[in-house]
Amino acid sequence: MLKIINKLFNYFLEWYMAIIIFLILIVFWQLLSYFKLIEPWLLPSPIDIIKELINSKKFMFYHTGVTAIEVISGFSLAILLGSIFGLMMNLSKVLQKSLLPYIIASQVIPIFALAPILIVWFGAGFISKIIVVFLISFFPIVIGVFDGLKNYDTDMENLLKTMGANKIQIYLKLRIKLALPSLFSGIKVSSVSSVIGAVVAEWIGSKAGLGWIMKVSGPLFQTDRVFASILLLSIFASILFYVVKLIEINLSTINKGV
Amino acid sequence: MSFNFEENKTTTILGHSGCGKSTLLKLISGIIDPNEGTITVENTSERLGKIAYMQQRDLLFNWLTVKENAILPLRIMGTYKDFSDSDVLQKAKVLGIENILDYYPQQLSGGMKQRVAFLRTILQDSDFILLDEPFASLDAIRRLELYNWIENIKEKINKSFILVTHDIEEAIYLSDIVIIMLPGSNNFIHVKNITIPHPRKNAIITSEKFVKYKKQLLEELQNVKNY
Numbered sequence: 001m002l003k004i005i006n007k008l009f010n011y012f013l014e015w016y017m018a019i020i021i022f023l024i025l026i027v028f029w030q031l032l033s034y035f036k037l038i039e040p041w042l043l044p045s046p047i048d049i050i051k052e053l054i055n056s057k058k059f060m061f062y063h064t065g066v067t068a069i070e071v072i073s074g075f076s077l078a079i080l081l082g083s084i085f086g087l088m089m090n091l092s093k094v095l096q097k098s099l100l101p102y103i104i105a106s107q108v109i110p111i112f113a114l115a116p117i118l119i120v121w122f123g124a125g126f127i128s129k130i131i132v133v134f135l136i137s138f139f140p141i142v143i144g145v146f147d148g149l150k151n152y153d154t155d156m157e158n159l160l161k162t163m164g165a166n167k168i169q170i171y172l173k174l175r176i177k178l179a180l181p182s183l184f185s186g187i188k189v190s191s192v193s194s195v196i197g198a199v200v201a202e203w204i205g206s207k208a209g210l211g212w213i214m215k216v217s218g219p220l221f222q223t224d225r226v227f228a229s230i231l232l233l234s235i236f237a238s239i240l241f242y243v244v245k246l247i248e249i250n251l252s253t254i255n256k257g258v
Numbered sequence: 259m260s261f262n263f264e265e266n267k268t269t270t271i272l273g274h275s276g277c278g279k280s281t282l283l284k285l286i287s288g289i290i291d292p293n294e295g296t297i298t299v300e301n302t303s304e305r306l307g308k309i310a311y312m313q314q315r316d317l318l319f320n321w322l323t324v325k326e327n328a329i330l331p332l333r334i335m336g337t338y339k340d341f342s343d344s345d346v347l348q349k350a351k352v353l354g355i356e357n358i359l360d361y362y363p364q365q366l367s368g369g370m371k372q373r374v375a376f377l378r379t380i381l382q383d384s385d386f387i388l389l390d391e392p393f394a395s396l397d398a399i400r401r402l403e404l405y406n407w408i409e410n411i412k413e414k415i416n417k418s419f420i421l422v423t424h425d426i427e428e429a430i431y432l433s434d435i436v437i438i439m440l441p442g443s444n445n446f447i448h449v450k451n452i453t454i455p456h457p458r459k460n461a462i463i464t465s466e467k468f469v470k471y472k473k474q475l476l477e478e479l480q481n482v483k484n485y
């Protein structure tokens with residue numbers, strides 16, 4: 001029991017500044033609308049936002065679910081294909097030379113220009129959203145894998161060779177392990193930008209999702225709803241980020257047992 | 259040059275830094291191939307996977323536990339299932355590391371890591387073992403301990419060791435045959451047999467015979483310098 005209290009206290013010591021800043025901002029924000037310094041339709045108070053969240057919780061959570069599915073599908077696809085492409089570019093110089101320019105070029109196209117076309121092609125449903133999420137999160141992952149696989153230790157590879165290891169075993173036992181930190185940097189960057197991708201795509205053309213809520217609620221002056229969506233979106237993005245971080249810690253090649 | 263390494267003996271290649279000792283081991287192990295001539299093991303020049311090679315760095319994978327590191331060669335060869343854990347434990351015991359099998363390398367001291375690397379090397383199913391100055395990074399007392407452990411384990415396994423070092427005491431302590439390698443040349447000179455019986459204990463380094471060998475080898479090495 002004492003241990004748990006001690007641990008909580010240590011957490012508090014680490015985080016207390018963040019908590020205090022958060023509380024000050026919230027109180028200040030609440031006071032602004034309490035004294036009617038800012039109209040609620042321009043900036044709803046924190047309590048209004050929470051109220052809106054509770055009143056229309058079914059509606060909000062449904063649309064959060066839609067966005068979450070889009071993000072997770074596109075993001076998973078990006079991790080899968082990003083790893084495969086990164087590995088292929090590492091294995092073959094020809095593939096590297098022929099793929100890399102197109103992968104870079106695909107990043108230069110503004111997603112705002114591409115999304116409407118994708119919606120025309122694939123409709124306003126899930127598929128166009130998944131493609132946008134994929135396109136936005138693919139690049140950091142493929143570069144993360146590609147750069148990570150460049151890390152190698154000649155002595156360790158020689159050691160495996162003297163044990164009779166073939167090329168596949170050298171990749172499985174060593175090179176992929178050495179590539180993990182770089183891969184996870186890419187995945188972490190993507191985990192956040194994939195959420196932005198989904199919202200942008202929903203904004204441009206959709207019938208559901210948090211991006212759609214923001215788009216339709218703004219002009220109706222339902223700012224409390226817009227802010228509630230932003231809140232849910234940041235919570236979802238944070239969870240996604242920390243899940244990735246947790247997996248990274250578990251697979252980590254450094255600091256094991258320390 | 260032509261040389262045959264004898265079975266079940268420890269042969270030490272002694273030479274100045276930079277005379278190509280490590281390169282020779284790389285050649286023997288099969289990591290690199292010779293420009294001219296041939297190196298054969300068991301009548302074939304296919305050497306990778308047949309010779310265990312302990313390099314200067316311990317090269318432990320820090321994402322694997324000590325035990326996983328030690329059995330890595332068995333995993334690679336796919337022979338782990340034929341191998342019993344008690345065998346691993348028994349050899350770990352001889353090296354004094356049976357209690358740290360579940361630790362990660364970064365939790366260990368330098369001497370412990372070298373012993374783990376040595377365990378991994380002898381667990382590899384090969385008749386020849388190459389040691390490239392494996393104890394150069396350790397202090398004198400740790401080294402003496404390790405020599406002792408190596409002597410103990412050599413009693414238990416039937417393997418041929420080829421050791422590379424520039425440390426004369428290490429060469430005498432561990433080997434049956436000492437070869438001096440000439441810098442910048444293609445020749446070995448002076449093959450010397452060390453006839454102290456095994457297993458040798460730390461006390462031998464002050465014995466009369468040991469000191470005599472040391473004097474002779476030192477003279478040889480100084481002569482080499484004047485070549």
